[in-house]
Amino acid sequence: MSGQNIDSLFKDDQISVITFSTREATFAIPLEQVKYIEKDVKRNIKVGKLDRFNHEVITYQNNAVPLFDFSILTGSRSQFEENQELIAMLNEREKEHKDWMDALENAIKNDASFNKAIDHNECAFGVWYNQFTTNDSDLKEVLDKFYEPHKRIHKLAESLLTSAKEDKTHALGRLEKERHTTLAELLRLFETARERIRNSDRPIIVFVEQNNSAIGALRLDNIQDIESFSLKDFSRDTSTEGIMKRNETDFVIEGFLRRGDSAPCMLINCQPA
Known part of the structure; x- marks a missing residue:
């Protein structure tokens, strides 16, 4: 023809x-x-x-x-390109929260200054999280679960830095417990979100x-x-x-x-x- x-x-x-x-x-x-x-x-x-x-x-x-x-x-831009960019961003935000916990531990151990975001709305992830929208209901369900553990992580700073002035060992013990609970929960959510994004690329x-x-x-x-x-x-x-x-x-x-x-x-x- x-x-x-x-x-x-x-x-x-x-x-x-x-x-x-x-x-x-x-x-x-x-x-x-x-x-x-x-x-x-x-x-x-x-x-x-x-x-x-x-x-x-x-x-x-x-x-x-x-x-x-x-x-x-x-x-x-293809969905694949957008998804790869989103996954890369989540990788960075995940690393930043691991670094945030390390910085808090260093501040408590060494009486150093702590310059990371204390308000959960002011870190890079919090700013993105409050603005991001998606039509993917499965991804939205995962993202909704971030709110509480992310808020709890950031509330640790003020609480533990104050506690460390009285009992540094106790503050470090609480921090270690939060690594295995709240931070671990946050890291699982990052991985679940990335997996959901990968699965949406068809x-x-x-x-x-x-x-x-x-x-x-x-x-x-x-x-x-x-x-x-x-x-x-x-x-x-x-x-x-x-x-x-x-x-x-x-x-x-x-x-x-x-x-x-x-x-x-x-x-x-x-x-x-």
């Missing part, structure tokens, strides 16, 4: 699509252009340094076909038919649904700038599908005329 325009994409004024989303928008691919869908098991071969005009290679029915990362095509490979019966593939963060729209739900995209405008030999944003008051999704044509 050498190319499809809007009229040929809609059959009897109807089109069925698979929908998926990025952080910025929702997209749709005509179901008739989809050949196969599989989980991304990282069996692809990278070709040089990837940018929005390059791709990897994956096999389909024993043939090598181009694999485009959709986040690169659209100039956005990219999908969608094989599509392109022009002249060529097969290509797209790596997506997710697939949401299969939906049907009528021609009256479609609005053509007449802009010359924006998402994927520079890659029109492979995929084209033809316009927007919208039903009622729902948010629009961008219709991608894998076989641009």
